[in-house]
Amino acid sequence: MDLNSLYEGIIAGNRRALARGLSWIDEGSVRGKELAHRLFAHTGHARIIGITGAPGVGKSTLVNALALELRKRQNTVGILAVDPSSPYSGGAILGDRIRMQESVDDKGVYMRSLASRGHVGGLSRAAFGAINLLDAAGFDTILVETVGAGQAEVDIMRYAQTVLVVLAPGLGDDIQAIKAGILEIGNVFVVNKSDRDGAELTVRSLKGLLSLSGEASPWTVPIIKTQADRFVGIKELIEAIDQHQVYLREHNLLDNLRYQQAEHILKQSLEDIMVAVQSEMEHQGIWRQSVLDILSGEDSTRKAKTLLTQWLKTSAQGE
Structure with a gap:
């Protein structure tokens, strides 16, 4: 496919064109960047949800649960999962596709793994172009899972409208929160694996940290407890996302993000x-x-x- 036919195929939602376009963008070529920039004029329709947090908190399982619940609500879902790159080959481990198999098998879901290729910040250089592509292709919701480095997951703030910060009991996440500065990143906090001992302590620690942030905002950051592997709390989490989207529209913040x-x-x-x-x-x-x-x-x-x-x-x- 040449650039024009690929561009038209993506706008039409052709799956083969989506795969080819994402490959162009992921390789970081000039043609990939030109494609992503041309597609930007057709974006702004999808809601873009970022999912970040330290390794081991269950981000991929949560993404799978969110995708399945959104499909029940007739949403089409695009998933971008950024995996750490091998220091030897530069390729990605791509384990997320295995953990999300249930949602990936749904024809209303399109999932792509991206290699971080050494890029810091939790995403890859190709992430923004890939988001544009899925948005232009007509997906209702795009879920973007960061690599889970746990220290500098800040890139997602530039691209997602709503950022979910995922924590789990017993992993030292209250200290991790301070290190990563996630009080500034998160729009919704998720305490996953909430059936474990220490879940209430994690919730209290988060509430305490939020009360000390000193930032006055009309948006009150919710803390949602989930058990993603059992789909517990997923409906409540989507309701929190919906409320944040309403808040963004009411305060014209979506226009600011677009700019x-x-x-x-x-x-x-x-x-x-x-x-x-x-x-x-x-x-x-x-x-x-x-x-x-x-x-x-x-x-x-x-x-x-x-x-x-x-x-x-x-x-x-x-x-």
Whole structure:
């Protein structure tokens, strides 16, 4: 498929086009980025739910339970699960597909695993483009599960409308919460595996931390207890998500998020230009001489502006 036919296939919801488009985006190629940017104009319809938390809290099981309950409500569901990459091959372990098998077998659910490829922040560089693709393809709800690094799961705030922070009793999550700064990340807290000893202590710890945050907000962050493997508390969790979506609409916060996402696309495009500038100058042998010029005392800012101007003129002439 060329870019135009792939673009049209994704808009039409063609599953083969979805798979090919996600592969383009995941590989980080220029064509993948162009596809994702073109699809952005067709986004803004899906509700995007981020699920984050430390390893072992049951995120994948929770995503599976949410997907199945949403399907009962006639929602189509796209799932993006970011897996840690192998330090040797760069590939992902992709264990989430196994844990979500029940929901993945549903034709109203489309699931894709993405490799983090060493990217910090809990997601992958391809995550935003993949979210755009599923949104443009017409999915009602998109569930994005972070890699579960537990310390810097902050990227999800840029892309999701509602962020669920998942904890579990007995894993030291009250201390983990302070370390990761999740008081600022979470819109809804989920205490999963709530049948375990210590569940009430975890809930009380969270309430105490929230009361100390000192931030006045019209949104009161709920704490929902679940047993995802038994589907306990899932309906209540979806109700909390629905309430947060209403809050976002009433306060025009969805428009703010949309603006930030468009701003991210512009910044990404500028970063791509700078990478292309450096690559071309290294190819022409200009880069090393420019570094030597700076070592000899030339102003670095002025040098950078000169090089960028020259590259843009050359690029325009080539077009």
